[in-house]
Amino acid sequence: MEVEHFFTCPYCWQTVSMILDLSIEEQSYVEDCEVCCHPIQVSYTAEAFELTGFSADGIEQ
DSSP states (O other): OEEEEEEEOTTTOOEEEEEEETTSSEEEEEEEOTTTOOEEEEEEEEETTEEEEEEEEEOOO
16 A cells, blocks of 8 residues: 655755555665755654654765
8 A cells, every 4th residue: 555655855844755655564765855856764664554653864975
């Protein structure tokens, strides 16, 4: 089950969205911000197709 999740970019402070696959209980990956193109470390957890935790952190360069 995929859901659209909105959050604030840790670099440009714009609201961006990502599609999260809640059939995967835990996931962590790097994706570029769709506004400023900086890399964001995205991590989330899900249980019973419900989002239980989410973080979007900047990556030190």
